[in-house]
Amino acid sequence: MTDEASTAGWDAIDTAFSELYGEQEPKHYGTAIPYALGGPDPLDGISAYKVEHPTPHWHFVTYGFSELYDKETNDPAHSGYGFELTFRLTRTEDETEPPAWALNLLQNMGRYVFNSGNVFRAGDYLDANGPICLGSDTLLTALSFMEDPDLEQLSTPNGTVDFIQMVGITGREMEMMQTWNTRGFLRACEAFMPKYVTDLMRNSYVDIPSVAQAVQRGIELEGSSTAFLFIQQLAWTPSRKRMLQKNVPAELQFGAKQAVLIGKILRSRIAKGAPLSLIGSGVNVTFEAGETPSFHEEENQVTVTVNAEAVNELAANLKPSEMTFEIPSLRGMLFRIVRTEITDQEGQVVETIG
Numbered sequence: 001m002t003d004e005a006s007t008a009g010w011d012a013i014d015t016a017f018s019e020l021y022g023e024q025e026p027k028h029y030g031t032a033i034p035y036a037l038g039g040p041d042p043l044d045g046i047s048a049y050k051v052e053h054p055t056p057h058w059h060f061v062t063y064g065f066s067e068l069y070d071k072e073t074n075d076p077a078h079s080g081y082g083f084e085l086t087f088r089l090t091r092t093e094d095e096t097e098p099p100a101w102a103l104n105l106l107q108n109m110g111r112y113v114f115n116s117g118n119v120f121r122a123g124d125y126l127d128a129n130g131p132i133c134l135g136s137d138t139l140l141t142a143l144s145f146m147e148d149p150d151l152e153q154l155s156t157p158n159g160t161v162d163f164i165q166m167v168g169i170t171g172r173e174m175e176m177m178q179t180w181n182t183r184g185f186l187r188a189c190e191a192f193m194p195k196y197v198t199d200l201m202r203n204s205y206v207d208i209p210s211v212a213q214a215v216q217r218g219i220e221l222e223g224s225s226t227a228f229l230f231i232q233q234l235a236w237t238p239s240r241k242r243m244l245q246k247n248v249p250a251e252l253q254f255g256a257k258q259a260v261l262i263g264k265i266l267r268s269r270i271a272k273g274a275p276l277s278l279i280g281s282g283v284n285v286t287f288e289a290g291e292t293p294s295f296h297e298e299e300n301q302v303t304v305t306v307n308a309e310a311v312n313e314l315a316a317n318l319k320p321s322e323m324t325f326e327i328p329s330l331r332g333m334l335f336r337i338v339r340t341e342i343t344d345q346e347g348q349v350v351e352t353i354g
Helices: 008-021 100-116 171-179 182-188 209-222 256-271 308-317
Strands: 027-030 045-051 057-063 078-090 125-127 140-147 154-156 159-170 228-230 235-237 250-255 276-279 284-289 294-298 301-306 323-325 333-338 340-343 349-353
Touching: 008 045, 008 057, 008 078, 008 154, 008 159, 045 100, 057 100, 078 100, 125 171, 140 171, 140 182, 159 171, 171 182, 171 209, 171 256, 182 209, 228 256, 250 256, 256 276, 256 284, 256 308, 256 333, 256 340, 301 308
Parallel strands: 078 159, 228 276, 250 333, 284 301
Antiparallel strands: 027 045, 045 057, 057 078, 125 140, 140 159, 154 159, 235 250, 276 284, 294 301, 323 333, 340 349
């Protein structure tokens, strides 16, 4: 005879929400076939609570990023990945069931984490490369992550669990987060988005004067918190010497979609003496502050030293269009911006930039 499996992790999540919502019985959506046995959904379950304040919305919570049953990992401090996701989504008065797309989105977050090993922490962001609700005309095409304002860290027999709230954002809002930081931007928007409730129908907040001013002040005081950018179209071609001919300069290439953003973040980082690393497939390029512009290449790592003049010259040329250019203060180096094709989940090109 064997003992029944512990449900201490699951029970701890239930307790946290019962303290928040009393006797309310949530809508719960379990997984019929476990992911480990070939089931399509990685999370064991998702619950949704009906909330009235500050605006009617669903409050979702996942079960499965943390260890819900017996302890399995070797990390005693954290339960599983150390977090569960929450998500707040506006709800109409006549809505009795949460929308299926939101449940699918949370399961997709599970697939991303389980397949990549990358975890979500407060302050993170993720480009969805399209509407977070597939088929809708929402402007929300990215996700950001913040501490859930109503839920503190859990201590369970399997370790600690943080409740990380997923928040739908626009592409321009994500750029502002990258240029400054996620927490600062979301707090600047809190008056317009209390509890960080996601509303598919809202407009972008970036043009609201109080938000724009907060971002500008934050950038000036703190710079950008983005130390790394993952660039799909990043490429580096080393300089080459030719007999009896002019040497061929080294070439740094990236896509048109991220060209302007790189310039903005670079200005913000270098102004505070902080480096910026571009991470690509097979090559990393790090920009660092220095008095004399230069570059150094060593295997798959390139270090580019820039001063304020070089940054201004570079940023002025970083535009979302195909082009090749050099900057006077950084000799022997060529910059190439190539076209970016954005595809949907079926691989069809839905937008071309450049």
